[in-house]
Amino acid sequence: MASSRASVSHATQSRLKDFSCPGSSESRVSDQVIRMEVEPSDSAKAESSAQQQHSVMNSYNELVEEVKEEPIKIKQFSFSQFAKNTLIKKSSEEPGVPNRRTKTIYTPLEEQYMEIKKQHADTVLCVECGYKYRFFGEDAEIAAKELNITCHLDHNFMTASIPTHRLFVHVRRLVSQGYKVGVVKQTETTAIKASGTNKSSLFTRQLHALYTKSTLVGEDVNPLLKLGDLEQAEDVVQDSGNSYLMCVSESFDKQSKELTVGMVVVQPSIGDLMVDCFKDNVSHSELESRVLKIQPVEILVPSDLSEATERLLRNIALSSMFLHIFFSFEIGSYSLCMGLESPIICCLGPVIQYLTEFKLEKILLCSRYSLAKNENSTTGSVKGSLLWVLDHTQTPFGKRLLRKWVSQPLKSVIDIQARQEALAEILCSESSVLPSLQSLLTRLPDLERGLGSIYHKKCSTQEFYLITSTLSRLSAELQALMPAIQSQLSSALLKKLLLDTPQLLSPAHNFLKVLDEKAAKTGNKTEMFVVLTDFPVIRNRKEEIQSVLSDIMEHRREVRLVLKNPSLDYTTVSGQQVISADWVKVNSTKVVGRYHTPFIVEKHRRLQQLREQLVIDCNHEWINFLQLFGDHYYILRKAVCHLATMDCLFSLAQVAKENNYCRPEILEDKSQILIMAGKHPVITSLMGDEDQYVPNDTHLQGDGKRAMIITGPNMGGKSSYIRQVALVTVMAQLGSFVPAREASVGIVDGIYVRMGASDNISRGRSTFMEELVEASDILARATSRSLVILDELGRGTSTHDGIAIAYATLESFIRDVKCMTLFVTHYPPLCELEHLYPQNVGNYHMAFLLNEPESTSDGEEVQPEFITFLYQLIEGAAARSYGLNVARLAEIPESILRTAAFKSKELEALVNSRRLLSDAWSITNKEALLDWRKCSL
Structure with a gap:
């Protein structure tokens, strides 16, 4: 049977040929079971198994590459009667096309939209048209309803629009309502298009980014990307909510009648990855508790989900979770080795394929170091909970880590005592180092999310500069405190966190020093790189532009000689000189006339083309620059985790001090x-x-x-x-x-x-x-x-x-x-x-x-x-x-209370009499009976 799907490499098959997901002896192409559940991870276990996990990374990388070639069909699973769906209703006709009329003539823009919509029928598309983004057809009606904007008929489609600078606001609002949103951008510029053979054709457009609740990563949706300095970041700092994507798998052993559930949970925006595998019972209580604990915003489930699990997910979907069905692929030939259970591996492929659509699959490669088992926890996170009491953190990444601490209590006495010693030193130390360290954590942007955005190459120059400058500043200030830290602190945990962090943060300064601050803050990529030694493409393009400008300057000298006016600067005073007949008049006033010579017309056109090509080259080099920065993602994120740990320790110390807690x-x-x-x-x-x-x-x-x-x-x-x-x-x-x-x-x-x-x-x-x-x-x-x-x-x-x-x-x-x-x-x-x-x-x-x-x-x-x-x-x-x-x-009314009191006495007397009678029947001699009678009277 012929197949259009990419085959697995022979080396992988031979190495992993004996591996398969349990639960069925039949070979299936599109009916793998997958399922959901979460328990908190144990960081100690993750660290102790890091070396073992590292040995499997080559196999893991091969898995990612092969899965990206292996198409997994994913469709939206609509529980419309239980919860609002992420996607739009599908029609048998072309998506977004209005009711058919005879010989309907579509505009070029409408045809372009329809072509893109065919490929993304489940997505609300925002189409860039000059200075605004437009919605068409059913997308426009949805936007009008959810965004409270006007919608009207234009040619064949209903249409609505939003200004370009408000895109991130409206995309977030649509995503928060459960829609999958796509941003379609123009890929041509005016000057480059004018120089081509299709001058009069429509601007080419293509899908630039996709967003759902779990994949809100990029400058289109992150307000932090729009900020120029740290002072404006306060609102963003408060945005620290979790947005987990969960995928589950299940297999049932008919002989032992055991249900095994595997789970992969990932948060692409910050690089969190958790895996778990566990036995569940007929009531699915383990599955339910984990889902409610993690609170994912999106769930991937298999096409052949069991009926009981489907009912469970329907109920849970009453909240803010959105479900997707995927038709699973043959996972039996893939493996991560290292002892990961097969139900977990059954989840990895769908997660990779799903994130690939959003260009976020790379996060799984860097998150491999944090694979960890989950454990039980007991507390919630709303006001009036234990987390509410303990949370005095100052950073969003510290707040997220403290949430994990509360939901994942430690089981290692050594780790617990290390935290206790750190808290004791914070509370009792008279060193000036600790107050200085605490002040460093105030008003920091969300470094964890910022690093994630940079790693995915979806950040703006403003965010990159904000994140790298903050990391560089922290590195310098911590470096200055190193002597005091070594001499004044005794806690092993505090010293490890603080002494390691400056070195981990050092790569940020190397990237920051090649940037021009003003250009980075204004988003001017053409002037952002101070030294062009490492950017030959930009350097060559700028040399071409300078050559054209030199030609223009030389032409000005020649015109000055012709007109015998040494002060002439491409303008003339009207009526003072006779000009050549082939000069093109641009405009004029009463005293000034402005002209272009044929030479200037040609050079101006060439200059515009080169400048727009420079922008394209700078965008390309910017992506390469972010790629180089991404190579340091893991160590920089480790440094941010150290800072988050310090934030949590300061928070716990503050609670202990304010409430006079004791050390257990x-x-x-x-x-x-x-x-x-x-x-x-x-x-x-x-x-x-x-x-x-x-x-x-x-x-x-x-x-x-x-x-x-x-x-x-x-x-x-x-x-x-x-x-x-x-x-x-x-x-x-x-x-x-x-x-x-x-x-x-x-x-x-x-x-x-x-x-x-x-x-x-x-x-x-x-x-x-x-x-x-x-x-x-x-x-x-x-x-x-x-x-x-x-x-x-x-x-x-x-x-x-x-x-x-x-x-x-x-x-x-x-x-x-x-x-x-x-x-x-x-x-x-x-x-x-x-x-x-x-x-x-x-x-x-x-x-x-x-x-x-x-x-x-x-x-x-x-x-x-x-x-x-x-x-x-x-x-x-x-x-x-x-x-x-x-x-x-x-x-309760007094009359009812009196009646209830009377009835209570009556029932109590009845029960006592029955008890006494029962005792009497058990008496076997006369003396005991007389004693019983005396006691009962």
Whole structure:
């Protein structure tokens, strides 16, 4: 069977012939399974495996080149009933063509647009026409709606337009609404066109760039590219959002009935790359948690996606994610060696091919050094989260790194202690070096995104100068601080970061010194390079221009002799001299007449051609110049990562100082969490200076009392307490100080939380089903080194079933998993586990004061009790939950409260009588029966 697709090299096939993606023994051409999920990466693992990863780069490079030749069909996957799509509806007719009429005559510009639209039917095209960009047909209607501009009929198409200098604003607005946007630019200049044979034809145009949510890289969309100096960069500095592209693959082993999911996540604008491979269950909870954690803006999925996964992605697409289906290619012959799982490799080809369309595939080559596995995390990123408390960073790249730290707690004691020592020195050192270093980080542009834009060769001269001048300045200032850093700092981490950075930044100065500052800031590429030794094309073109100018100057001397006017400068005073008949009059005033001689006409035309050719040559040399700079991308990005790390450390130190945090002790081989006078970091920050949060202690020992059963009144602070323990543990493992008087935390391999209650109608799950699915996942994943937090498990069904499920689940964690567990419940029977496992379980409750109403005589209404919360955790189980007190706080009508109080007393008496009767039936002798009667009376 003939194939139009490029074949894989024989060397690659023979070297990798045994490699294939699992899941099917059949050879498929267009039905490879791919899927999505994300877990945070462990930087320590990435560094330790760097040498191993480097050994596979040759194979990786070959993979990229072959994949770029191997076409992967990608189409837009439209979930129109769930979320706005990235692309436009496709028509059976030509894209953008209006209703057919007989013998429709199109203008040359319309025909040119239609030709480009045929190749990019899923794209909103902005077509450069002189001083504005125009939209045509359905694109114009979309632009009018989304950009709030006018749209009108012009010849055969609806049309709308925007000014050229506002392109970046409108492209971003369209992309933010989910559209794929293409920028079509003119590729000819007026003078060069006039010198050719097609003087009267239309300007040639071609697609210059494509943009989606994950590929917003380039001067057309980045406002930083329009800035001339650092003072105007403030708004850009704040733009630090993530824009991840995710590709997933899945394979199902029919024998073991295991579902394996592979994932590749890339952020082209800053060069981030993450990979993961994991086993998932029937509920796809692992996949769902990773997707929600990473929050990608675009997802690549396979054409033969399983129905369950498709439903999951449909639900997730309700947010701001946009899905693309690709028809996968034969990946079995490709490999990255080095032990990467095949589902991950199945994702690499589609990602490379997808980014190739946007000319961003090169980022995968430089990101190969950061391939890392992902790990679990527990916190979010909105206001009121742990990140909100810890984030006092001053740079956008520092903010992004801190987000990773929070979502990827460390597991290495050495790395954690290195961060702690750095924080301790920042807090206690009296050296002037640290304040100087912190001031260097203020008002920096987004160096990470800027380097990414330069690496992709999509930056303007303004951005290049801004980024390189900033890097050069930082290098010089850090170099000046080197003696003080070596003599005054003792933290190994701080010294490594600060001593390495100046050398890493040094290439920036070499590129900066060849630029003319004024020309770079104004975007004048023809005058930007100060020394032309390394740019022979530009030098030769300028010499040609100078030769023409010399001819013109010589011609002026000859004209002066002819007209006998030594001061003549291509202008004459009207009427003073008789001119030749072949001179062409340009214009005149009452006193001045302006003429072109035939020589000047010819030389002027030649001069214009050379000047426009010079612009083309300078653009070409500019791209080559950026290519040379890109060779230093990795080491410069490493330097920026060092600066981001410093920013994060200063941020954590500031939080610790403002809130009087303590340095926790980190234990590697012991499973325990001991916290003295711990506080909830978020609630404490929300309270501000009031300092009303009640501290509590926590004592969990893996080989001792590892389970705490927590009871107490509703709204008594149980949920806040267990969240507090989880957040303090996360803070300790990311290297931060913690809100406590004293803390000792053993390394946990995961924190698993089941809290809250909500159904999932779109997936056909009730509230109780959601609870049990989450509990099942935790049971399958937790180990003896985990921290498990369960809040009111079993409340979504009948009392007996709920108690039974909660009891059995908690007992499994205590007896089988043997992990540290916090279990909040309102079921008193669960407290009996303390008697069964006295060495491992403790009962606790949140303290309160009970204000009981005065006793009433028969016939009087029963009044509900009034509770005063103390928010203090104490030993022992609470007898009741006092829900009527919460009903009073919720302002339930008093009459209903009295009725509820009466009914509560009645039901409580009934339950007690049944319990007493049950006890009576179990008595077997007369003396015991008499004793029971006395007690019951």
